[in-house]
Amino acid sequence: MIVDSAVYRDGSRVQVDCGGHDYAAMRKTAAAEGGFVWVGLHEPSHQELAGVARAFDLHRLAVEDAFNAHQRPKLEQYEDSIFLVLKTLWYVDEEDAVETGEIALFVGPDFVVTVRHGHGGRLHEARARLEHTAHVLDHGPSAVVYAVCDSVVDGYTEVVDSLQEDVDEVEASVFSPQRTNDSARIYTLKREISEVRRAVLPLREPMRRFAQGTVEAIDGDGAPFFRDVTDHLTQAAEIVETLDTLLSTAFEAYLAGISVQQNDDMRKISAGAAIVVVPTLIAGIYGMNFDRMPELAWRFGYGYALVLMATVSGLLWWFFKRSGWL
Amino acid sequence: MIVDSAVYRDGSRVQVDCGGHDYAAMRKTAAAEGGFVWVGLHEPSHQELAGVARAFDLHRLAVEDAFNAHQRPKLEQYEDSIFLVLKTLWYVDEEDAVETGEIALFVGPDFVVTVRHGHGGRLHEARARLEHTAHVLDHGPSAVVYAVCDSVVDGYTEVVDSLQEDVDEVEASVFSPQRTNDSARIYTLKREISEVRRAVLPLREPMRRFAQGTVEAIDGDGAPFFRDVTDHLTQAAEIVETLDTLLSTAFEAYLAGISVQQNDDMRKISAGAAIVVVPTLIAGIYGMNFDRMPELAWRFGYGYALVLMATVSGLLWWFFKRSGWL
Amino acid sequence: MIVDSAVYRDGSRVQVDCGGHDYAAMRKTAAAEGGFVWVGLHEPSHQELAGVARAFDLHRLAVEDAFNAHQRPKLEQYEDSIFLVLKTLWYVDEEDAVETGEIALFVGPDFVVTVRHGHGGRLHEARARLEHTAHVLDHGPSAVVYAVCDSVVDGYTEVVDSLQEDVDEVEASVFSPQRTNDSARIYTLKREISEVRRAVLPLREPMRRFAQGTVEAIDGDGAPFFRDVTDHLTQAAEIVETLDTLLSTAFEAYLAGISVQQNDDMRKISAGAAIVVVPTLIAGIYGMNFDRMPELAWRFGYGYALVLMATVSGLLWWFFKRSGWL
Amino acid sequence: MIVDSAVYRDGSRVQVDCGGHDYAAMRKTAAAEGGFVWVGLHEPSHQELAGVARAFDLHRLAVEDAFNAHQRPKLEQYEDSIFLVLKTLWYVDEEDAVETGEIALFVGPDFVVTVRHGHGGRLHEARARLEHTAHVLDHGPSAVVYAVCDSVVDGYTEVVDSLQEDVDEVEASVFSPQRTNDSARIYTLKREISEVRRAVLPLREPMRRFAQGTVEAIDGDGAPFFRDVTDHLTQAAEIVETLDTLLSTAFEAYLAGISVQQNDDMRKISAGAAIVVVPTLIAGIYGMNFDRMPELAWRFGYGYALVLMATVSGLLWWFFKRSGWL
Amino acid sequence: MIVDSAVYRDGSRVQVDCGGHDYAAMRKTAAAEGGFVWVGLHEPSHQELAGVARAFDLHRLAVEDAFNAHQRPKLEQYEDSIFLVLKTLWYVDEEDAVETGEIALFVGPDFVVTVRHGHGGRLHEARARLEHTAHVLDHGPSAVVYAVCDSVVDGYTEVVDSLQEDVDEVEASVFSPQRTNDSARIYTLKREISEVRRAVLPLREPMRRFAQGTVEAIDGDGAPFFRDVTDHLTQAAEIVETLDTLLSTAFEAYLAGISVQQNDDMRKISAGAAIVVVPTLIAGIYGMNFDRMPELAWRFGYGYALVLMATVSGLLWWFFKRSGWL
Secondary structure, eight states: OEEEEEEEETTEEEOOSSOTTOHHHHHHHHHHTTOEEEEEEESOOHHHHHHHHHHHTOOHHHHHHHHHOOOOSEEEEOSSOEEEEEEEEEEEGGGTEEEEEEEEEEEETTEEEEEEESOOHHHHHHHHHHHTOHHHHTTTHHHHHHHHHHHHHHHHHHHHHHHHHHHHHHHHHHTSSSOOOOHHHHHHHHHHHHHHHHHHGGGHHHHHHHHHTOOTTSOGGGHHHHHHHHHHHHHHHHHHHHHHHHHHHHHHHHHHHHHHHHHHHHHHHHHHHHHHHHHHHHHHHHTOOOSOOHHHHSTTHHHHHHHHHHHHHHHHHHHHHHTTOO | OEEEEEEEETTEEEOOOSOTTOHHHHHHHHHHTTOEEEEEEESOOHHHHHHHHHHHTOOHHHHHHHHHOOOOSEEEEOSSOEEEEEEEEEEEGGGTEEEEEEEEEEEETTEEEEEEESOOHHHHHHHHHHHTOHHHHTTTHHHHHHHHHHHHHHHHHHHHHHHHHHHHHHHHHHTSSSOOOOHHHHHHHHHHHHHHHHHHGGGHHHHHHHHHTOOTTSOGGGHHHHHHHHHHHHHHHHHHHHHHHHHHHHHHHHHHHHHHHHHHHHHHHHHHHHHHHHHHHHHHHHTOOOSOOHHHHSTTHHHHHHHHHHHHHHHHHHHHHHTTOO | OEEEEEEEETTEEEOOSSOTTOHHHHHHHHHHTTOEEEEEEESOOHHHHHHHHHHHTOOHHHHHHHHHOOOOSEEEEOSSOEEEEEEEEEEEGGGTEEEEEEEEEEEETTEEEEEEESOOHHHHHHHHHHHTOHHHHTTTHHHHHHHHHHHHHHHHHHHHHHHHHHHHHHHHHHTSSSOOOOHHHHHHHHHHHHHHHHHHGGGHHHHHHHHHTOOTTSOGGGHHHHHHHHHHHHHHHHHHHHHHHHHHHHHHHHHHHHHHHHHHHHHHHHHHHHHHHHHHHHHHHHTOOOSOOHHHHSTTHHHHHHHHHHHHHHHHHHHHHHTTOO | OEEEEEEEETTEEEOOSSOTTOHHHHHHHHHHTTOEEEEEEESOOHHHHHHHHHHHTOOHHHHHHHHHOOOOSEEEEOSSOEEEEEEEEEEEGGGTEEEEEEEEEEEETTEEEEEEESOOHHHHHHHHHHHTOHHHHTTTHHHHHHHHHHHHHHHHHHHHHHHHHHHHHHHHHHTSSSOOOOHHHHHHHHHHHHHHHHHHGGGHHHHHHHHHTOOTTSOGGGHHHHHHHHHHHHHHHHHHHHHHHHHHHHHHHHHHHHHHHHHHHHHHHHHHHHHHHHHHHHHHHHTOOOSOOHHHHSTTHHHHHHHHHHHHHHHHHHHHHHTTOO | OEEEEEEEETTEEEOOSSOTTOHHHHHHHHHHTTOEEEEEEESOOHHHHHHHHHHHTOOHHHHHHHHHOOOOSEEEEOSSOEEEEEEEEEEEGGGTEEEEEEEEEEEETTEEEEEEESOOHHHHHHHHHHHTOHHHHTTTHHHHHHHHHHHHHHHHHHHHHHHHHHHHHHHHHHTSSSOOOOHHHHHHHHHHHHHHHHHHGGGHHHHHHHHHTOOTTSOGGGHHHHHHHHHHHHHHHHHHHHHHHHHHHHHHHHHHHHHHHHHHHHHHHHHHHHHHHHHHHHHHHHTOOOSOOHHHHSTTHHHHHHHHHHHHHHHHHHHHHHTTOO
16 A cells, blocks of 8 residues: 655655656656655555566565565665665553564665555654654655654654563562462563564664764764664663563562462461361360270360360460461 | 486576586586586485586585585685585474474586485475576576575574464463473473574574675675575574573473462362361261260251351351362 | 853863853853863753753754653764763662662863753762862863763762672571561662663773773873773672672572472471371270270270370470471 | 604604604604604603603793693694694593593694693594595694594594483483483583583684684695584584583473472372371261261161262262372 | 882892882882882882882872772783782682682882782792792793782682582582582572682783783783783683583572472371371271171270271381382
């Protein structure tokens, strides 16, 4: 699906009279006036993508990658254009889950083609914000690359913040006095963290190269901005590592908690057993059939026996209570 | 065994009149016409390999390695030829197991010799696909190297996907309420993952060198294609690492599950014991031999005692049920 | 809030007649006399910061970072100025907790702007100490950077020392014979250590660059001093790593302690049960209804039975005591 | 002890008329004829070694190292000679243990001195094989270095294979249904693996330098051969790492096995207890002394009670059997 | 405290007539005759150190470091002098503990100042040995640096050997059939190992630089000697890493041992309980009050019951013995 395609010049969107799908004409218009075309595709069909590829002369392998998605983040440099793949992440509150999408960018001197798979918020937002900041958009395709990267990385930060909250919840649950079953929750979080890691870590290399200004297709003036993106990326990566480590420790604490719980239970059970077993012994004694057992003939012998049992049980109860077993 | 040997020129297979085993003649023909010979061997005898080695002037040590198999993936550069070893991986569904084979390639300006150990699907496929894409085959031996590497690495991706499914199954089993014995399964998966890792990781270096175009025997034009192979390789490696980590976490969750299970069992057992032991005490009491025990003379004393026992047991059952012990 | 702003020249504070908020004028005065301005802000409003940014021509992104805080430690180099972010750490005794703040420094040839978030002791101290050591202050803005870094890193050392004490306490608790619940404590310490790590580790790179004298805005003469700061930083980092490792080991020892405890309890419980159960068997035996049971008719049969029970229990008690079960 | 010393020229052993101990004379002979001397020592006395050191002008520190043994593998380069230390490994089947020895080589343009500590098979073999392959021996001292390294590294491969078998055995034992005590076995294997690692890993650096042909004393023509040795070394190192990881996983599986076993035992015990305790309750009931208990007067009351007990026990047995507790 | 100060020339100690505390004079004498001064201080007062610093023109920060101690090992290079900090380690047998001290060296072309904190054996030894080997001492201050480093690193080796013995003891204890409480011991050893690591690892960098001969103040001829020190350092580091890993494994084996022990105990306890509980059931049966229980009237009914109980108990005992539960 083609989502939006437009020509930009001097920092603002230009109304072009050719149909929205004649990319070659759009490109010619843009190039002639020193502007650029930005074509936005969403999970395009093979045909749609082929048309765009022809108009902008995109590399066969890159087009295939953009079509298939399921790439790892990467930067591919061709003669005068680049191919950049980013993973998008967003947090679905209802399911406490991290979902992933993908954005592929083809960037040349007079065009940007974005191919999106999955959730689209980030790209819309980036385009909208850009169209309102002419002095940024004026830097051409590089500005688009920056806007997209910045927006995607902001998304990482949001996801990482949500994960942080989840970890805080797990932590609270692990150390709560209630019996909780946290291992599935911890496992899921670890799985999501590994997904975040796979989106975040490989992106650092491309961002670093943009920040060093060594990628020809990217305007060197943008270096501080990409450095900023790199910083956010690194911070997200560091927090994610920290969360992973904390989860491991929380898991061990959870295991320790189970053991402590089991020990407490065992003590409680034993104490309870003792309270029943000792009177049973007493009952057994007065159930013996000796000819001469003076208590048996006592007037309140039975009462005495019951009181004895109750007393012993009470003493045991008190003893175990005091030693913390009950 | 010699599987297939042919001369290729201008991107297509050439019918040569010399017998399929006169390599020197084939090579001469190929060289004269600007083509190349591709000899395919499968677990060759010492003699077969020696003949080929003589015809193409292969290095003694490399020939030995190709014969012995059990090499680690590597790239060996000689004056004007290279020796490349790849591990092939395939997943045997019936046994949920990963099996490994080996392909050794000798590549010179006018020849390719492939020596295969184990399963052959990948090589057949690569040759067949190449023979149908003249514009690729036209690049000579480099195209063969690319086709083989691409096909082998595609195999890794398939194996990794199967392992991912296995890990998903293990995960489901670990967190299922049933008692399952997952530790052997997890161990086996970890063992297979380490096998995959040993095939995948050492291959990255050769692929990177091909992708940088610094290996003389490999056509520089193929760089983006080898970069693509490298990407797939890296992705396979990353997923395998993630799976390994997840398995470790799943194992810990499995251990935690056993502990929780044991604790639950202990509570159930204790509750059950209490339900039997307390009536036993009551029976003991009415088995005492005191002269004066009024209940004994009651008309429905016996019934009363039985009802008392049942009531106490019932109360205990209800109590333990409510506190989650039963 | 503007905390303090002053002009310094030849190593001492200069009384300037323009109001404390006309930064442009202060800067002009300072520049004219070969001195520099030091403006100290504490959690400034957007407006306050914007005024300062205008006067000293600070980079937009850096100003944003200084305003938002929550940056990771970093060094950003612009044409003739630098932007440095440091994390401050301090230990709150009452809560046994590490708290973090942030100091951002903008440093140019004739100005230093410090923006502080959180606790301020370190900056006050640095300024006070500097104003008393003219020969240091004389080196201009570099001296301020050194003083701030040195003071902040001293703070790390203090925090690390406090953590070391906490770890010693945990260690004592884990190996004490009392039953203690150390897992929450260990978890909290690990969490704090990861916070310290995130403040300390990323600062090493900027300090190393100052120490190598490759940052233009920082006087090369200060290299040995920054090397000293780097040393303290590295030492803090090393100790923190050691503590982390020790905590992991202490945690495992804690787990082992629980197991040992459980085993001891189980033995104690079993021994106790045996002491009750064996007399119960004896009572049961003499409760049997056989016609001819000679002991039943003994004069002191009952007494004999009680003594028998007591003796058996005593023997069991002695036996279990001797084998260490009780 | 001097084991063997000989002069080699043009790839074969030369009969020299001076006594086997006049090294200076041997060296002169060898140098004059373009050959080299190979002196083989086994745990030499201080005096023996001093004599050799004088004749070949060996570096004091290297001689000390060769005498003391207990060095780590290393390569020391002097002006025109090198000093190489290798660890030898062999597997003692009777004890399932890895033993280590040491070979020190002094290599100059016209001599090789080998000092061996421990088991000697590898060196004998290397010399014997060399004396039968004139075209290799013809390359002078470099050939000796290659032959020794190759032989020693072959030994690593054998040891690693034996360890692999041991790990397979441990694995089988861990996952066998029998109760086995595998922890000591796993510990020993881990200890041996760490010994292998300490022999293998530090050797990679010297071998890599030989393979790059940057060590003057080693003939550059031998590079592919040393590359081959490096490959085997790397493969041994990789397998050893894999084994170490597998052992860790096997250990965890062993721990899990103990827990599962304990849980199974607990269930079995509880089921057994229930089968005894419930009939005891019944016996207790019919041991009560109520005046009116109709069953007591039944003709087959006793039989009925016994049958009741047996039935209840049987039902419990069947119930526990069905639920997998027995 | 000034321990010893002397002028050395041509490899031997020179008697100087100025008092032992006039360092400036000593330095002049030494410099004039091409010798050097070696001043040895032990935990000097501020004043003592200041005097020495003035005489030899030592850097302010380095002097502070030498005074405070608690530095990490490091090498600081100044114009024509260096500042080296070493940690000394020694093993206190009575306490099975590793203790640490510190030696700081200031080395210039005509002087060496050593500042020692803690145990002094190593420095005395180094000076004594040097004064007896004129050909070494003749190399001037570099010889002193070598002698001190060599001696300190020898100390590391000794400590590491003692730790190795401790680990062997722990290992024996863990795998002994006795119940032992090894976790505190293992923890302490791990703590000591981390102390050794912090002394050993940071020293490798300075030693490597000395060994490469790139430190101006250190005579390039000493390179092989410093290479030797580096080797010993690396070996100590490697052994310490191995010990750390082994201790971790030993700890896990200890945990496994506790679990196995607990399982064994549980089985023993259950078997014991069964031996008592089954006869109790029998006693209960013959305690029932049925009118017609033929055994009750038997002549040897009581004896028969006792024999029955004993037989059943005996059979149970034999059964549990055979199945390994007792």
